[in-house]
Amino acid sequence: MGLFFLLAFAAFDTNWAVNGGPDNIRYTTLSQISPANVGKLRLAWTYDAHDAFKDSEMQSNPIVVDGMLYATTPKLRVIALDAATGREIWSFDPNQGSQPGRRYRHRGVTVYKDRVFFTHRNFLWALDRKTGKPIQGFGDNGRVDLRNGMDRPAESITISASSPGVIFEDLYIMGSTVPETLPGSPGHIRAFDVNTGKQRWIFHTIPHPGEFGYETWPPEAYKISGGANAWAGLTIDTKNAMVFAATGSASFDFYGSNRVGNNLFADCVLALDARTGKRVWHFQAIKHDVWDLDFPAAPSLVTVTRDGKKVEAVAQITKTGYVYVFNRRTGEPLFPIAYRKAPPSPLDGEKLAATQPYPVKPPPFTRQAFTEDMITTRTPEAHKAVLDMFRKLDSNGMFTPPSLRGTILMPGTDGGGEWGGAAFDPETALLYVNSNEQPWVIRMVTHDTSSLYNNNCASCHRADRKGTPPEFPSLVDIGKRRSREDIAAIIREGTGRMPGFDHLGRGINEIVDFLLTGKDNGSAVPKDVNWQKYRNEGYILMRDPEGYPPLTPPWGTLNAIDLNKGEIRWRIPFGEYPELVAKGIRNTGSDNYGGPVVTSNGLLFIGATNFDKKFRAYDKLTGKLLWETVLPAAGNATPSVYEIGGREYVVIVCGGGKNGAPSGSSIVAFALPR
Numbered sequence: 001m002g003l004f005f006l007l008a009f010a011a012f013d014t015n016w017a018v019n020g021g022p023d024n025i026r027y028t029t030l031s032q033i034s035p036a037n038v039g040k041l042r043l044a045w046t047y048d049a050h051d052a053f054k055d056s057e058m059q060s061n062p063i064v065v066d067g068m069l070y071a072t073t074p075k076l077r078v079i080a081l082d083a084a085t086g087r088e089i090w091s092f093d094p095n096q097g098s099q100p101g102r103r104y105r106h107r108g109v110t111v112y113k114d115r116v117f118f119t120h121r122n123f124l125w126a127l128d129r130k131t132g133k134p135i136q137g138f139g140d141n142g143r144v145d146l147r148n149g150m151d152r153p154a155e156s157i158t159i160s161a162s163s164p165g166v167i168f169e170d171l172y173i174m175g176s177t178v179p180e181t182l183p184g185s186p187g188h189i190r191a192f193d194v195n196t197g198k199q200r201w202i203f204h205t206i207p208h209p210g211e212f213g214y215e216t217w218p219p220e221a222y223k224i225s226g227g228a229n230a231w232a233g234l235t236i237d238t239k240n241a242m243v244f245a246a247t248g249s250a251s252f253d254f255y256g257s258n259r260v261g262n263n264l265f266a267d268c269v270l271a272l273d274a275r276t277g278k279r280v281w282h283f284q285a286i287k288h289d290v291w292d293l294d295f296p297a298a299p300s301l302v303t304v305t306r307d308g309k310k311v312e313a314v315a316q317i318t319k320t321g322y323v324y325v326f327n328r329r330t331g332e333p334l335f336p337i338a339y340r341k342a343p344p345s346p347l348d349g350e351k352l353a354a355t356q357p358y359p360v361k362p363p364p365f366t367r368q369a370f371t372e373d374m375i376t377t378r379t380p381e382a383h384k385a386v387l388d389m390f391r392k393l394d395s396n397g398m399f400t401p402p403s404l405r406g407t408i409l410m411p412g413t414d415g416g417g418e419w420g421g422a423a424f425d426p427e428t429a430l431l432y433v434n435s436n437e438q439p440w441v442i443r444m445v446t447h448d449t450s451s452l453y454n455n456n457c458a459s460c461h462r463a464d465r466k467g468t469p470p471e472f473p474s475l476v477d478i479g480k481r482r483s484r485e486d487i488a489a490i491i492r493e494g495t496g497r498m499p500g501f502d503h504l505g506r507g508i509n510e511i512v513d514f515l516l517t518g519k520d521n522g523s524a525v526p527k528d529v530n531w532q533k534y535r536n537e538g539y540i541l542m543r544d545p546e547g548y549p550p551l552t553p554p555w556g557t558l559n560a561i562d563l564n565k566g567e568i569r570w571r572i573p574f575g576e577y578p579e580l581v582a583k584g585i586r587n588t589g590s591d592n593y594g595g596p597v598v599t600s601n602g603l604l605f606i607g608a609t610n611f612d613k614k615f616r617a618y619d620k621l622t623g624k625l626l627w628e629t630v631l632p633a634a635g636n637a638t639p640s641v642y643e644i645g646g647r648e649y650v651v652i653v654c655g656g657g658k659n660g661a662p663s664g665s666s667i668v669a670f671a672l673p674r
Contacts (some may be wrong), residue, residue: 013066013067013642013643013644013645014028014030014642014643015064015065015066015642016028016062016063016064016640016641016642017063017064017065017111018063018166019061019063019107019108019110019163019164019166019233020061020233020235020298020421020595020638021597023235023237023300023301023302023424024233024235024298024299024300024301024421025300025301025302025422025423025424025426026421026422026423026424026595026596026597026598026638027423027424027425027426027597027598027599027600028597028598028599028600028641029599029600030599030641030642030643030648031599031600031601032643032647032648032672033599033603033648033650033671033672034601034602034603035601035602035603035619035626037672038603038617038626038627039626039627040672040673041617041627041629041650041670041671041672042670042671042672042673043629043668043669043670044649044669044670044671045084045085045086045668045669046086046632046666046667046668046669047079047081047086047087047088047666047667047668048632048665048666048667049073049074049075049077049079049665049666049667050665051073051074051075051077051665052074052633052655052656052657052663052664052665053074053075053103053663054663055103055473055657055663056074056075056103056655056657056663056665057074057103057104057105057636057655057656057657057658057663058072058073058074058106058636058637058653058654058655058656058657058664058665059105059106059107059108059162059419059593059594059636059637059653059655060072060106060107060108060109060637060653061107061108061595061637061638061639061640062108062640062651062652062653062667063108063109063110063111063640064083064640064642064651065111065129067082067083067084067644068080068081068082068083068089068129069081069082069083069651069667070108070109070111070116070129071108071109071653071667072106072108072109072118073665074103074104074655074657074663074665075093075095075099076094076095076104076106076120077091077092077093077094077095078091078092078094078109078116078118078125078127078132079091080116080129080132081667083642083644083649083651083669084644084645084647084649086667086669089132090131090132091132092125092127092132092133092134094120094121094123094125095120102473102490103473103657104160104162105162106118106119106162107162107163107164107233107419107637108164109164110164110165110166110167110172111129112167112172112194113129113194114128114129114130115127115128115129115135115138115194116128116129116132117164117165117172117194118164119146119160119161119164119174120160121160122145122146122147122157122158122159122160123143123144123145123146124139124143124144124146124161124172124174124192124197125142125143126138126139126142126143126194126197127142137195137196138195138196138197139196139197143197144192144197146159146160146161146176147159148199149190149199149202150185150186150188150202151186151188151202151204151208151222152185152186152223156183156185157185158178158179158185159176159177159178159185160176160177161174161175161176161177161231162177162231163175163231163232163233163234163298163419164233165233165234166233166234166235166236166243167194167236168191168236168238168241168243168274168275169274169275170193170194170195171191171192171193171194171200171274171275172191172192172193172194173189173190173191173192173234173236173243173274174189174190174191174192174234175187175189175229175230175231175232175233175234175245175247176188176229176230176231177229177231178226178227178229178231178251179226179227179251180227180248180249180251180252180253180292181251181252181253181459181460182226182251182252182258182530182532183224183226183501183530184224184225184226184227184250184251184252184530185226186204186205186206186222186225186226186227186228186229187205187206187226187227187228187229187230187231187247187248188202188203188204188205188206188229189202189203189205189230189234189243189245189270189272189277190202190203190277191274191277201276201277202277203270203272203277203278203279204222205228205229205230205247205265205266205268205270206221206222206225206226206227206228206250206265207222207264207265208222209222212264212279213264213265215261216261216262216263216264217259217261217263217264218258218259218260218261221258221259224258224530225250225251225258225259226250226251227248227249227250227251227253227266228247228248228249228250228263228265228266228267228268229247229248230245230246230247230248230270230298231248231294232246232248232295232296232297232298232419232421233297233298234298235298235299235300235301235314236274237274237301237328240312240328240329241273241274241275242271242272242273242274242280242328242329243271243272243273243274244269244270244271244272244298244299244301244314245268245269245270245272245298245299246268246269246270246295246296246297246298246299246316247265247266247267247268247270247294247295248266248267248294248295249266249267249286249289249291249292249293249294250263250266250289252459252532252535253289253290253291253292253536254290254291254292254402254442254444254534254535254536255290255347255350255402255444255532255533255534255535255536256288256289256290256350256351257347257348257349257350257351257532257533258530258532259288260288260351261288262284262287262288262353263287263288263289264282264284265282265284266284266286266289266294267284267285267286267287267289267293267294267295268282268283268284268285268295269282269283269285269295269299269314269316269324269326269331270282271314271328271331280329280331281326281330281331282331283324283326283331283333284357285316285318285322285324285357286356287353287355287356288351288352288353290345290350290352290401290402291398291399291402291409291413291442292409292413293318293319293320293413294319295316295317295318295319296317296318296319296417296418296419297316297317297417297418297419297420297421297422297595298421299314299315299316300314300315300316300317300421300422300424300431301313301314301328302314302315302325302424302426302429302431302563303426303429304325304334304429304563304564305429305564306334306564311327311334312327312328312329313325313326313327313328313334313563314326314328315422315424315431315563317417317421317422317431317433318416318417319411319412319413319414319415319416319417320364320366320368320398320411320416321364321365321366321367321368321411321416321417321435322358322359322362322364323359323362323365323422323431323433323561323563324337324359325563325566333359335359335360335361335362335566336359336360336361337357337358337359337360338357338358338359338360339355339356339357339358340355340356340358341354341355342354342355342356342399343396343399343400343401344401345401345402345403346401346403346404347401347402347403347404347444347533347534348533349533350401352399352401356398356399361566361567362561362562362563362566362567362568363567363568364416365416365417365433365435365557365559365561365568365571366411366415366416366417366435366436366437366557367410367411367437367551368397368398368410368411369395369396369397369398369410370390370395370408370410370439370550370551371395372387372390374551374552375387375390375550375551375552376544376548376549376550376551376552377552378544378548378585379546381545382544382545382546382548382550385544385545386544386550386551389542389550390408390550392405392406393405393406393407393408393441394406394407394408395407395408395410395439397410398410402442402443402444402536403443403444404443404444404445404446405443406441406442406443407441407442407443408439408440408441408542409439409440409441409442410439410440411435411436411437411438411439412436412438412439412440412541412542413440413539414436414438414440414541414591415435415436415437415438416433416435416436416437417433417435418434418435418436418592418593418594418595418608419593420434420593420594420595420596420608420636420637420638421595421638422595422596423595423596423597423598423604424563424598425598425600425620427600428562428620428621429562429563429564430560430561430562430563430569430598430620430621431560431561431563432558432559432560432561432596432598432604432620433558433559433561434556434557434558434559434574434592434594434595434596434606434608435556435557435558435559435574435592436555436556436591436592436593437549437551437554437555437556437557437589438541438542438549438551438555438591439542439549439550439551440539440540440541440542441540441542442536442537442540443536443537443540444534444535444536444537445534445535445536445537446533446534447531447532447533447534447535448463451514451520452507452510452511452514452520453511453514453515453520455531455535456501456511457475457511458535458537458538459535459536459538460472460538460539461473461474461475461538462537462538463537464476465515467538472538472539475515478515478516479515479516484512484516487512487515487516488508488509488512491508491511491512492508541659547660548577548580553573553587553588553589554573554574554587554588554589555573555575555588555589555590555591556573556574556575556589556590556591556592556609557571557572557573557574557589558571558572558573558574558596558606558618558623559571560620560623570622570623571623572623573587573588573589574589574590574592574608574609575588575589575590575591575592575608575609575610575611575612575614576588576589576590576609576611576612577590577611577612578611578612581612590609590610590611590612591609591610591611591658591659592608592609592610593608593610593634593636593658594606594607594608594635594636594637594638594652595608595638596608596638596639597638597639597640597641597650598620599620599641602619602620602621603617603618603619603620603626604617604618604619604620605617605639605641605650606618606639607631607634607635607636607637607639607652607654608634608635608636609634610634610636610656610658610659610661611634611661612630613630613631613632613633613634613635613654613656613661614628614629614630614631615628615629615630615631615635615639615652615668615670616628629670631652631654631664631668632654632664632666632668633654633655633656633657633661633662633663633664633665633666634654634655634656634657634658634661634662634664635652635653635654635655636655636656636657636658637652637653637654637655638652639651639652640652647671647672647674648671648672649669649670649671650669650670650671651667651668651669651670652667652668653666653667654666654667654668
């Protein structure tokens with residue numbers, strides 16, 4: 001009787017086995033938690049990794065398989081928890097106890113049969129799912145060096161991966177994170193044998209001679225150019241044996257005189273044969289990108305209705321606020337796409353595309369230009385300060401070219417759509433997207449040929465070394481935090497999106513001297529293949545004097561888009577600033593990072609909001625708020641929904657750390673009272 005009882009409850013277990021859920025649509029049919037009882041949700045368990053540090057983040061979409069929950073911590077430990085209690089079962093530390101060199105963004109793991117795959121710096125690891133020990137038969141003692149097999153010398157490659165890969169048959173298929181400055185590493189998409197770690201195929205996102213798209217770059221660009229990487233992850237279509245990717249911009253992000261042409265396969269939705277890596281179709285949304293408008297999330301596999309018939313499709317959200325919808329097998333757009341003239345660049349040597357695509361439907365889910373009538377009215381002082389700033393910059397909507405005067409990007413490099421991606425409801429064909437509405441400033445400056453630091457580092461860390469924390473950390477007083485040897489090693493080897501500068505040789509010591517003393521010896525900068533006339537002044541998030549967005553609300557929104565009709569069903573402000581709420585200023589919207597999950601029985605769960613740290617449940621048909629709670633730190637991640645022993649859980653990681661928000665390292669799960 002007891003065994004029958006246990007087996008009966010085991011039958012109710014439902015996993016969350018894939019990052020983003022099957023088809024990457026963040027959808028579940030679990031229905032124990034409903035609109036009628038969601039208000040009774042309570043904290044079921046909490047786990048703290050005690051791994052948070054200044055500006056750290058934690059963005060895993062937890063994977064739940066056979067009662068075990070797998071995620072990564074801010075210090076990139078892999079953890080396995082009892083998914084019913086939050087008790088730690090094992091943890092694996094790829095740093096072997098040493099402190100990580102800097103903050104990493106990491107969105108979790110891939111679980112397949114007996115193993116857990118994850119990336120750390122330039123390595124792909126395979127761990128035993130039950131013990132957390134490296135699988136010795138995989139690669140070299142459990143890991144594969146991702147710098148190998150890229151058709152360039154391994155020592156010239158800087159590569160990692162923030163998003164987990166996908167499984168098809170016996171292949172682990174993955175994109176990568178590579179530098180967005182020069183020298184660059186290519187963002188090729190690759191498949192590895194799940195058992196041995198051997199590379200099985202590679203798709204060149206920067207084409208080689210004889211390959212489709214080679215002529216969209218200068219000759220032999222594949223030897224030196226970088227980027228065009230699927231950093232946001234991939235989506236697998238098992239039924240059609242296809243893998244879908246959405247790629248980033250080419251390096252360098254804001255000036256492309258060394259990459260004249262449209263630059264396939266940067267800024268593309270790509271459909272590949274999952275068994276061979278061969279191109280099936282592609283669509284390029286930004287030609288010769290100099291705005292860092294790369295696709296922010298992996299594609300979603302959806303089914304929509306056209307002329308009374310069901311059509312398998314792929315939906316792709318964008319930073320510009322558009323949603324593209326294509327026939328999944330052919331790439332044919334399901335809504336019209338217009339091509340309109342785009343302005344030329346004022347910078348020497350830059351040759352921008354004459355036209356750019358604009359989807360006719362659905363309408364954009366974010367504002368796409370910052371105009372004078374949008375300037376904040378929060379206070380008269382804020383309005384005047386922003387107006388003065390605005391009138392000194394170019395702001396003519398999307399595709400306004402970067403300039404020496406300075407250009408307002410709206411939406412900016414961090415919005416509208418985000419890496420959290422979209423949720424899709426098969427019952428209603430509604431696509432749910434959270435969006436940021438915050439302009440950024442891109443100002444170009446002439447490269448300083450007398451300063452190795454300014455030439456190689458200032459694009460991210462600024463000439464004054466203050467950076468744009470936490471995205472690009474300050475280097476002021478770095479000697480108080482790191483040794484000379486540590487600084488030199490980071491410059492030489494690179495990390496994450498930062499390239500390695502081993503080619504500078506003794507110049508590395510000169511940069512270290514400058515960082516430690518503030519004195520630049522003025523060594524001439526060698527004009528190698530990576531040298532260009534212009535760089536950006538830094539990544540500048542446009543704010544008013546008190547640190548709030550410079551435009552009228554909403555500053556963040558949550559949107560429901562009907563993919564059958566190409567219409568926005570509803571839109572609401574998303575997120576608040578607690579200190580403004582205390583002054584009676586509500587429903588402003590705020591920065592938000594992380595995605596939603598939709599349920600078949602009427603709910604939409606989402607964390608994401610950066611400053612109020614809330615986790616919310618909405619009515620999926622109307623956008624009405626049904627439940628909310630405050631998290632230990634912002635839930636800048638996508639929730640997971642699973643069931644164990646007949647009890648349904650909703651779980652989210654709470655890492656914070658974005659745009660100055662406090663960092664955390666906890667995971668919290670909610671359920672109905674027993």
